[in-house]
Amino acid sequence: MSDALSAEAVRLLALLPVEAQGWKGDGADQAxxxxxxxxxxxxxxxxxRAFDMRLLVSRRYKNPGRADxxxxxxxxxxSADAFGVFSHDLEGEDWGLGQGSLYKGGLLQFWxxxxxxxxxxxxxxxxxxxxLAEMGKAVAAAAGPDGPKxxxxxxxxxxxxGGQVRYFHNPQILNYHFYVGSENVxxxxxxxAGVLAIIGAKAEKxxxxxxxxxxxxxxxxxxxxxxxxxxxxTIAPETAGERAQGLIRLKDGRFAxxxxxxxxxxxxxGEPAADSALAAWKxxxxxxx
Amino acid sequence: MKVKxxxxxxxxxxxxxxxxxxxxxxxxxxxxxxxxxxxxxxxTARITSISRKSRVVLVRDAAAVGENRAINAAxxxxxxxxxxxxLFGETNPxxxxxxxxxxxxxxxxxxxxxxxxxxxxxxxxxxxxxxxEAGVPAERIAIRDRGVLxxxxxxxxxxxxxxxxxxxxxxxxxxxxxxxxxxxxPKPSAYHDDACADLGAIWKLPPVKDRTxxxxxxxxxxxxxxIGPRGFSEKYLWTYGGLIVGQDVVAVDATGYSIIRAKRxxxxxxxxxxxxxxxxxxxxxxxxxLGKSKPEDIELIRLGWxxxxxx
Numbered sequence: 001m002s003d004a005l006s007a008e009a010v011r012l013l014a015l016l017p018v019e020a021q022g023w024k025g026d027g028a029d030q031a032x033x034x035x036x037x038x039x040x041x042x043x044x045x046x047x048x049r050a051f052d053m054r055l056l057v058s059r060r061y062k063n064p065g066r067a068d069x070x071x072x073x074x075x076x077x078x079s080a081d082a083f084g085v086f087s088h089d090l091e092g093e094d095w096g097l098g099q100g101s102l103y104k105g106g107l108l109q110f111w112x113x114x115x116x117x118x119x120x121x122x123x124x125x126x127x128x129x130x131x132l133a134e135m136g137k138a139v140a141a142a143a144g145p146d147g148p149k150x151x152x153x154x155x156x157x158x159x160x161x162g163g164q165v166r167y168f169h170n171p172q173i174l175n176y177h178f179y180v181g182s183e184n185v186x187x188x189x190x191x192x193a194g195v196l197a198i199i200g201a202k203a204e205k206x207x208x209x210x211x212x213x214x215x216x217x218x219x220x221x222x223x224x225x226x227x228x229x230x231x232x233x234t235i236a237p238e239t240a241g242e243r244a245q246g247l248i249r250l251k252d253g254r255f256a257x258x259x260x261x262x263x264x265x266x267x268x269x270g271e272p273a274a275d276s277a278l279a280a281w282k283x284x285x286x287x288x289x
Numbered sequence: 290m291k292v293k294x295x296x297x298x299x300x301x302x303x304x305x306x307x308x309x310x311x312x313x314x315x316x317x318x319x320x321x322x323x324x325x326x327x328x329x330x331x332x333t334a335r336i337t338s339i340s341r342k343s344r345v346v347l348v349r350d351a352a353a354v355g356e357n358r359a360i361n362a363a364x365x366x367x368x369x370x371x372x373x374x375x376l377f378g379e380t381n382p383x384x385x386x387x388x389x390x391x392x393x394x395x396x397x398x399x400x401x402x403x404x405x406x407x408x409x410x411x412x413x414x415x416x417x418x419x420x421x422e423a424g425v426p427a428e429r430i431a432i433r434d435r436g437v438l439x440x441x442x443x444x445x446x447x448x449x450x451x452x453x454x455x456x457x458x459x460x461x462x463x464x465x466x467x468x469x470x471x472x473x474x475p476k477p478s479a480y481h482d483d484a485c486a487d488l489g490a491i492w493k494l495p496p497v498k499d500r501t502x503x504x505x506x507x508x509x510x511x512x513x514x515x516i517g518p519r520g521f522s523e524k525y526l527w528t529y530g531g532l533i534v535g536q537d538v539v540a541v542d543a544t545g546y547s548i549i550r551a552k553r554x555x556x557x558x559x560x561x562x563x564x565x566x567x568x569x570x571x572x573x574x575x576x577x578x579l580g581k582s583k584p585e586d587i588e589l590i591r592l593g594w595x596x597x598x599x600x
Contacts, residue, residue: 038478042403043459043520046481072518089516105522118518122405172460172484179566182483202558 005031005057008075012057015142016071021131023061023069032056047088048074050170051081061131067123069131071139074116079147080193084167086111088176095133097140099147108132112140113147152195152212155264157284160208163199178207178269185225186211186265192218203252206270208284213263222265226258246281247274257281261288342588343537343581345544346372347508349594353530354509362411365532369415369505371592372534383422389502390448392424397446397500401453401469402434405521408452412507412532416450437472438496449497451538452505455545456512459520461485462567463549465542466504467579473497484566489573492538504541506533511545513552527552530594539573539580540587544600546570547584551599 005013009031018025030040034053037045048056055075060068076082083099086109092102098117101110106124110117119136121128150167168174169192171184178196180186188194194211213219227246246259250269255277258267266285271277348371353364370382379385390396398416400408413432420430431442438444451466458464460481467488471477473496480488491497508531516522529548535541546567574582581587591598 041518041520043461043464043515044518046460046478048518070519074518091516105516105524107517107522109517120517120519123523175484175566182486182568 005029006055008055009057012055012073012075013059015139016057016059016073017135017138019061020134020138021063021127023063023066023131023135026060026062028060030058032058047173048076048085050168050173051085051088052077053081053085061135063131067121067125067128069122069128069135070118070120071135072118072120073139073143074118076114076116079111079114080150080167082111082114082116082147083149083153084169084173085116087164087166088168088173090164090166095136097136098143099149101136101140103132106132108136110136110140112143113145115143117143150193150195152193152210155210155212155287156195156197157208157287159280159283160197160199160206163197165195165197167193167195169193174209178209180209180226181229183225183229185229186222187213187218187225192222200270204270206280207268208280209265209267209269210284210288211265213265216260216263219260219263219265223258223260226265226267230256230258247277249274259285261285264288342586343535343540344376344588344590345533345535345537345540346375346590346592347531347533347544347598347600348372348375348592349508349529349531349598351530351594351596354528358510358526358528360409360411360509362414365411365509366415366418368532368593369412369419369534372505372532373419373503375590375592376534376536382419386419386423390420390423390425392426394425394447395429395442395445396420396425396431396448396450397437397440397443398430398432398450398452399437399443399469399472400432400434401464403454403464405519406454406456406510406512406526408454408507409509412452412505412509416452416505420450435472438475443496446500448502449500450503450505451501452507454507454509454511455533455549457515457520457525457549458567459515461488461569463542463546463570465545465567465570466506466538467492467542467569467573470497485569486572487576488569489539489577489579492573492579493577501538502536504535504538506541506545507531508533508545508548511549511552513549513556529597529599537580537587539570539582542567542570542573543582543584544587544589548599555599 013029032040034049053074054077058072060070062068086100092104095101095103098110098112106121108119117139119132156165169188171188191214197208200206246257248256255271255274256269257277268280268284271280348368350364350368353361373385374382377385377388400413431440433440451469453469456464461468470491508529510526511529512526514525533541533544571582573579
């Protein structure tokens with residue numbers, strides 16, 4: 001934590017309410033950067049670092065006899081990363097705030113522009129839910145204007161757009177949602193971001209993964225690396241010829257297909273047959289040149 | 290119980306496969322009651338392993354946790370006593386503690402102060418009380434989480450006791466006893482790669498190497514799912530009323546991890562596995578040789594309440 005709040009931290013704190021419905025800021029506002037975030041957040045600090053977090057300001061609100069409420073306001077550096085960190089956890093009820101919001105279990109989260117905001121009540125009850133709603137509305141209004149989603153989201157094929165779409169550039173974030181392998185075989189990083197779209201559930205679950213590289217060589221390296229080491233525990237015995245063609249038989253009887261399209265790597269998972277896997281891949285790759 | 294004779298070959302096999310077992314006094318009591326330990330005053334009393342399995346005690350009591358997550362200190366004390374007595378094959382809790390600490394020891398109790406789900410004063414006091422009764426002077430006992438590297442008692446500790454609550458963890462998969470030692474390194478984030486895969490390496494660093502005599506994973510109100518930056522919601526705590534106790538930290542964590550996974554399966558169904566793999570537990574076994582992670586290598590002894598035990 002910084003001893004003296006920076007001018008930028010002060011500016012961000014000014015976007016937060018001073019009080020609402022009897023809850024008042026406790027006067028001990030805090031600010032953290034990429035290095036000091038672990039002093040404040042145990043566990044998910046790396047999630048925010050994985051999305052290039054720049055600054056976090058935090059204010060705790062107290063109301064005697066009631067649970068505390070905490071607002072954590074993150075400057076993610078870009079609207080793409082604000083969307084990315086929001087898309088990391090897509091459980092909950094849409095409260096219609098900002099450019100996307102979700103509520104569950106005393107936690108309200110939303111993103112707007114380059115900001116990701118978490119409002120947390122340490123105990124969930126009708127009073128804390130009401131104050132979260134009021135505070136959330138105020139902060140969402142103050143956090144404007146809107147910013148664009150990552151342009152990669154626009155490459156997700158129509159078929160997958162109705163599902164959960166996530167943006168990332170860190171391999172562990174990808175593995176969190178869809179396990180590819182312990183190595184960073186896709187060479188994800190600052191210059192290689194991706195989107196993952198998932199539709200269906202359980203036996204019907206299908207996924208489409210798209211990663212964009214600086215050049216075709218990068219995409220080709222990802223393709224070969226992926227086909228070499230992709231999650232072997234999920235792969236059924238298959239012929240080398242099939243894999244060379246980018247077709248992977250999975251142990252559950254379904255199929256995946258993977259390949260390069262220009263400077264993109266693309267893979268689809270969970271198709272019921274080899275033909276449909278290849279067709280789904282072609283459809284997904286059609287606009288990726 | 291039939292006593293299995295330990296051959297030289299058995300001993301060598303055990304020593305080769307799990308060299309740390311002897312280092313940590315091993316958790317293995319699956320076979321006969323171990324030979325009486327050296328006098329506690331020596332401060333080096335250890336259990337002698339004659340089994341390849343690591344003994345882990347899971348003790349539960351429905352009365353351990355009351356309304357609003359209030360912890361019943363007396364019940365927790367009894368649970369801890371029962372577990373430690375069973376672990377060491379003793380009939381008296383102080384005798385059992387004398388197997389691991391004595392008047393000559395300096396003891397650091399590595400706790401966890403995460404404000405939403407700390408180890409808790411009740412369990413800390415239960416541990417500290419028995420260490421005092423085992424003869425360790427109060428001035429040579431410290432309980433601490435952050436700042437252990439700068440704490441003179443921890444710096445001089447001849448014995449470490451490791452106690453923390455179990456919870457899912459965004460980056461490591463599980464907040465485990467293994468992970469509780471991350472405060473023994475100057476820069477904890479240096480161990481964050483690949484979901485904290487190499488937490489086991491910390492256990493071989495000078496501040497902790499060879500010093501841990503007991504691991505206590507509190508399963509009183511574990512957290513089976515996390516949300517948001519803080520990784521906490523009351524909604525995802527459940528009253529399990531348990532403690533998992535053992536000398537093999539890997540076996541203790543593997544047991545806790547199994548229970549948390551079973552709880553997630555019960556609540557979410559098969560479509561929601563733990564998001565981040567807690568493979569640091571397995572790797573502490575297979576990569577770092579710190580203990581045993583496979584169920585077949587763990588002798589799990591269940592004591593007390595069995596309803597919804599999940600393992």
